[in-house]
Amino acid sequence: MYDLAAMGAWVEFAVRWLHVITAMAWIGSSFYFIALDLGLHRDRNLATGADGEEWQVHGGGFYHIQKYLVAPDQMPADLVWFKWESYTTWLSGFALLALVYYLGAEFYLIDPAVMELSAWQAIAISIASLVFGWLVYNGLCNLFVNANQTALMVALYVVLVAMAIFYTSVFSGRAALLHLGAFTATVMSANVFMIIIPNQKIVVADLIAGRTPDPKYGKIAKQRSTHNNYLTLPVIFMMLSNHYPLSFGTEYTWLIACLVFLMGVTIRHFFNSMHSRNGTPWWTWAATAILFILVMALSTAPMWRDAPEEASxxxxxxxxxxxxxxxxxxxxxxxxxxxxxxxxxxxxxxxxxxxxxxxxxxxxxxxxxxxxxxxxxxxxxxxxxxxxxxxxxxxxxxxxxxxxxx
Structure with missing residues (x-):
């Protein structure tokens, strides 16, 4: 009979493989479309009535891409939807969370030195926190939809800081960073499932019915897509962190996570500015380097103090x-x-x-x-x-x- 432990390890490996592949597809398409949207030439009068266009070359061929601000006059016969990359990434990620952290709660999720929890309590907190994250995030977005978007980003950052403190006060350091990544990834995938795709379906339904689509749906979807763009790099860091104890094996794990989110902003700001032809703000790389040096210093801070001689x-x-x-x-x-x-x-x-x-x-x-x-x-x-x-x-x-x- 095949060893059950070995079988479980291979199931975990297969799910992890699927998760990585679909995440690459989702992140790749997300980065591509954000760069495409920012780089469109909008200073041309296009006969089609499109908002902007761009010519690209890849794989030995040329591509002529046009974007309609709300929608074209008629529904296209063949429309490609970008959604399953996001859905499969989240589903495989949650399955991996269950396989590793729920089934192995005693080893990976719970740390008695942080908080005494039973397995079911820790799992319940984990699931509830993911639901809570979406409710709070969506509520803030609805509140700030017509307000200054910088204020919204600051409010969202405060939520992430609070969650970083919460997770490191409840779970092991390894699980805390992983959950902060899952928390953020849940928000990103829910943006696609709950907001972006439904809004696009409303526009499609209006086109089919011969109505003029309301531009507010595109505006809301663009807001959520932009948030996903800035959150992607920190999520990748959180997902990789469980392989590097220096990132989670310190009392400053929550602060390291907060600095990583800021690095995501500085890096994406550079590329978004470059793609939109608003210059190349090289200062962002200096800021990123400073933030990363702070992360490195915090990860080794416990080594600077004298070690206690007796356990307590x-x-x-x-x-x-x-x-x-x-x-x-x-x-x-x-x-x-x-x-x-x-x-x-x-x-x-x-x-x-x-x-x-x-x-x-x-x-x-x-x-x-x-x-x-x-x-x-x-x-x-x-x-x-x-x-x-x-x-x-x-x-x-x-x-x-x-x-x-x-």
Missing amino acids: GPALRFAQADGFEDVQDIVMGRCSMCHAEEPNWDGLLWAPKGIRLDTEAHIATNARAIYMHAGLSRAMPPANLSWMEEEERAAIRDWYAAATGG
């Missing part, structure tokens, strides 16, 4: 669990030559990913990571360079089980 708070139960002294000896002997304030492994200037395992407090605080990477799997030490024995890995598993009641 939630980590105390790991330090007091049966077998901790044996595990402490194992970790100090097999791991701390790299994971220390001053690593003595050739070529290392600081602890990999900022994780130190050179004190009782650090070992107890990183209990889950030690269990996952050295007890449950052979991911650490890398290539088993420090020769950790199977008996030692078993000791780590027994210690973790004793501390968690597993």
Whole structure:
């Protein structure tokens, strides 16, 4: 019989593969149409009555593209809709969230050091937060639809900051950033499903009925599409963050997320300005570099302080669990030559990913990571360079089980 764990891993791999592919398709088409819309030549009197046009060359052929401000006079016989890229990206992303974070809530979603939650409570908070995000975002957009759009962007940023603080106060650092990405991606996909496509269908229905479409529907859809454009880069960062503990393994995770959203704005502002022929604001790259340097500094900030000698708070139960002294000896002997304030492994200037395992407090605080990477799997030490024995890995598993009641 095929191993169920292996089957589950391959299912996760397949869903992740689908998610990446559809996300590439959605992001690619989104970037293309935003650049196309900004770059249209609107200073020409077109016989067709179109709002603007552009000539492009690709794949050995030339393309003549025209955009109608509201709609053409008659309904085209063949109309291509761009929606399934968005829908499939969200559906596969939610499936991946369930496979990894809901089914593995104990390992990836819940951190007792942050908040004591049962699996069902954490999952309920996760789902409710995604629904809440859309309701708040949509409410703000409806409120500011005829107001200054910069004010709307500031209000939306305040919501994102609040959600970053909320997620890091409830979930593990890894899950917090991932959920902030899912929160934002839900808003983006809901924009397509709830606003952009329905508005376009209203315009199509008016054309078929011989009525003149109301331009407000195009205006609203354009607003939401612009928001999606500015949110795309931060979402990608959040989705990749779970592979890089430096991004989520710090008390400043919420602040790192807030700075990343600002980087999304500065980068997209450069390209949007360039595509619309409003100049090339090179200062945005300097601003982005400064923001990224701040992110790097915040990710390693815990290493600047003296490490506590004794565990306290939630980590105390790991330090007091049966077998901790044996595990402490194992970790100090097999791991701390790299994971220390001053690593003595050739070529290392600081602890990999900022994780130190050179004190009782650090070992107890990183209990889950030690269990996952050295007890449950052979991911650490890398290539088993420090020769950790199977008996030692078993000791780590027994210690973790004793501390968690597993």
